[in-house]
Amino acid sequence: MTVRALIAEDEPLLLEGLRAELKAVWPELDVVAAVHDGDSALQQALQQRPAVCFLDIRMPGASGLEVAQALAEDWPAGEPFPLLVFISAYDQYALQAFEAQAVDYLVKPVQPERLAACVQRLRARLDERASSTGPLPQTLEQLRALLAAPAGATPAARLEVIQASAGNMVHMVPVDDVVYFEAADKYVRVITADKEHLIRMSLKDLLPQLDAQRFWQVHRGTVVRARSIVSALRHESGKVTLTLRERPERLTASRLYAHLFKGM
Amino acid sequence: MAGAAGIDLRRIAVWLWHELRVGVPIGLIAATFISVMFNDPFVRTLIYSLCIGLSIQLLIEGGRYGLAGWMRKRGLDSPSLRENWPGWQWMLPWSVGAAVVGYYCGSLLADAITGGQHTHSPFGNNLRALSLILMFSLGFTLAAVWFFYSRSRMLTLQALTQAAERSAAESQLKLLQSQLEPHMLFNTLANLRVLIGTDPARAQAMLDRLIAFLRATLAASRSGSHALADEFERIGDYLALMAVRMGPRLTVRVDLPESLRALPVPPLLLQPLVENSIRHALEPKVQGGRIDLSAARDGDALVLRVRDTGIGLANVPASNGTKFGLRQVRERLAALYGARASLTLEEAPGEEGGTLATVRLPLQQSPST
Numbered sequence: 001m002t003v004r005a006l007i008a009e010d011e012p013l014l015l016e017g018l019r020a021e022l023k024a025v026w027p028e029l030d031v032v033a034a035v036h037d038g039d040s041a042l043q044q045a046l047q048q049r050p051a052v053c054f055l056d057i058r059m060p061g062a063s064g065l066e067v068a069q070a071l072a073e074d075w076p077a078g079e080p081f082p083l084l085v086f087i088s089a090y091d092q093y094a095l096q097a098f099e100a101q102a103v104d105y106l107v108k109p110v111q112p113e114r115l116a117a118c119v120q121r122l123r124a125r126l127d128e129r130a131s132s133t134g135p136l137p138q139t140l141e142q143l144r145a146l147l148a149a150p151a152g153a154t155p156a157a158r159l160e161v162i163q164a165s166a167g168n169m170v171h172m173v174p175v176d177d178v179v180y181f182e183a184a185d186k187y188v189r190v191i192t193a194d195k196e197h198l199i200r201m202s203l204k205d206l207l208p209q210l211d212a213q214r215f216w217q218v219h220r221g222t223v224v225r226a227r228s229i230v231s232a233l234r235h236e237s238g239k240v241t242l243t244l245r246e247r248p249e250r251l252t253a254s255r256l257y258a259h260l261f262k263g264m
Numbered sequence: 265m266a267g268a269a270g271i272d273l274r275r276i277a278v279w280l281w282h283e284l285r286v287g288v289p290i291g292l293i294a295a296t297f298i299s300v301m302f303n304d305p306f307v308r309t310l311i312y313s314l315c316i317g318l319s320i321q322l323l324i325e326g327g328r329y330g331l332a333g334w335m336r337k338r339g340l341d342s343p344s345l346r347e348n349w350p351g352w353q354w355m356l357p358w359s360v361g362a363a364v365v366g367y368y369c370g371s372l373l374a375d376a377i378t379g380g381q382h383t384h385s386p387f388g389n390n391l392r393a394l395s396l397i398l399m400f401s402l403g404f405t406l407a408a409v410w411f412f413y414s415r416s417r418m419l420t421l422q423a424l425t426q427a428a429e430r431s432a433a434e435s436q437l438k439l440l441q442s443q444l445e446p447h448m449l450f451n452t453l454a455n456l457r458v459l460i461g462t463d464p465a466r467a468q469a470m471l472d473r474l475i476a477f478l479r480a481t482l483a484a485s486r487s488g489s490h491a492l493a494d495e496f497e498r499i500g501d502y503l504a505l506m507a508v509r510m511g512p513r514l515t516v517r518v519d520l521p522e523s524l525r526a527l528p529v530p531p532l533l534l535q536p537l538v539e540n541s542i543r544h545a546l547e548p549k550v551q552g553g554r555i556d557l558s559a560a561r562d563g564d565a566l567v568l569r570v571r572d573t574g575i576g577l578a579n580v581p582a583s584n585g586t587k588f589g590l591r592q593v594r595e596r597l598a599a600l601y602g603a604r605a606s607l608t609l610e611e612a613p614g615e616e617g618g619t620l621a622t623v624r625l626p627l628q629q630s631p632s633t
Contacts (some may be wrong), residue, residue: 010510010547011451011455011509012512013455013458014451014455016458016462017454017458017461036513036550037550039550040550058447058547060547060548060550060552061550089446089451090446090447090449090450091447108450108451108453109450109454109457110454200578
């Protein structure tokens with residue numbers, strides 16, 4: 001039985017090297033996509049639906065962890081979620097986190113014995129999976145823990161006022177007035193009860209400056225003020241639809257964050 | 265509280281020991297000298313010498329700390345004041361006064377100790393002997409003052425030198441760490457491992473580059489200089505390693521005019537700039553880009569440029585990196601050339617975008633030309 005796989009690694013020689021070594025220890029593995037950046041990895045994975053993804057941590061575009069997060073959110077319901085293996089040369093925080101969460105990972109340069117052990121584990125998990133519903137709940141749990149793991153950076157200072165420029169004008173928006181933040185490419189849309197601003201900053205950089213008690217991340221691209229949420233409606237797919245107090249539009253909380261909304 | 269008091273007690277004990285280490289030998293020498301010169305009993309002379317000597321020392325040191333403290337309290341500040349030295353213009357008259365007052369007080373104290381049978385010192389009725397002793401005390405006093413002054417100065421200098429050495433060692437270690445960044449090293453080794461299997465000749469060439477890079481990076485001396493051609497060669501080693509890793513995502517252009525090749529430059533000055541270009545500008549860019557390394561002459565200045573076509577300054581998150589590389593280049597330039605050298609960082613001109621780092625140095629002729 002062939003197993004479909006994706007490899008995402010930005011360094012061409014390393015990608016070819018991994019492909020060759022995998023071929024030697026796992027002949028049934030069919031690499032259906034080999035990509036050099038995070039954005040292509042996400043796109044190809046969603047298109048090809050591989051059973052195993054090898055993701056480098058440091059890549060241009062999205063990082064390996066961000067790809068995993070996006071996959072967990074966008075993977076079609078009912079399809080078996082791929083097994084993930086992270087690859088890193090040296091990210092001590094990431095490696096510690098992987099170790100703690102029992103997530104498969106490989107350290108570059110990849111040692112043949114280590115790769116063989118990893119392949120064996122993947123095969124065993126794939127066999128297990130043939131008889132059960134798939135590893136998504138467990139993977140979600142692991143990913144949640146990984147995303148919450150400290151990145152090693154010092155916590156940023158709390159932001160009180162958002163300075164959003166529009167032409168020659170700079171709007172001063174108190175953080176308390178914001179209903180939700182939404183990622184839009186390199187920008188973040190800042191939505192208050194009656195206005196919308198754009199700031200040139202990534203949501204990833206903004207997030208550490210917000211009070212996590214008051215502002216909840218509910219999706220990789222959405223952070224919402226907790227007290228603005230009126231109700232949360234669970235769907236069978238695992239997603240949750242949020243109704244807001246100050247705004248008519250509805251927001252979607254992904255499976256990765258659905259655990260935030262459960263009765264007390 | 266108890267800990268602080270303990271430390272204070274220990275400091276006082278150390279200070280007292282330092283003072284007595286000077287005062288007691290002076291008293292001993294003086295007693296020997298006087299007892300030999302005037303044929304007096306040694307023990308009695310010793311008591312007098314010690315009483316007089318330590319009284320004078322007490323007055324001088326008390327005045328020194330007191331005056332320095334008073335001057336600091338009045339808002340004055342200088343390196344010597346921080347060493348509790350108010351300056352010779354204060355200390356000279358004070359020492360003379362201290363010598364006279366200390367002489368009489370010490371004599372009275374010694375009288376009391378020896379039983380008061382010498383209501384005045386043994387030389388009280390002999391003006392010549394008295395003035396000789398006074399001059400003698402004064403001479404010792406001034407010598408002692410000078411000794412204290414130069415010793416505290418030396419200690420301060422020593423502490424300053426040690427601190428400077430420590431900070432230099434720390435910054436060198438940090439520089440080394442930043443250049444031997446594990447992520448770069450292990451990825452390079454991983455590439456090498458693949459090449460050994462697939463293309464041994466290329467693996468060998470890459471290993472030679474890695475060896476040259478490591479040798480240059482680990483070379484202990486960051487002072488001195490090497491030729492600009494060597495600088496470009498060393499940077500070339502690093503870029504060649506990165507080119508193997510990044511494949512077609514990295515291209516490099518080098519422009520080094522023949523006439524500038526021999527000019528002396530500080531070793532690996534450009535390395536942090538090139539690393540920044542790779543790490544913060546090109547690695548995050550999906551399609552990669554180019555690094556231009558160039559040297560030019562502008563009047564009596566040597567202008568070195570590192571330009572990349574990466575994501576640009578505005579897109580590098582502020583949280584990214586510690587600016588250690590830039591600071592290190594600026595510090596080296598300031599130490600070597602003062603205000604005559606500069607480093608500027610700006611958006612690169614032209615539609616390719618990216619970042620341009622420009623280093624200007626005063627043009628120096630190489631020793632050979």
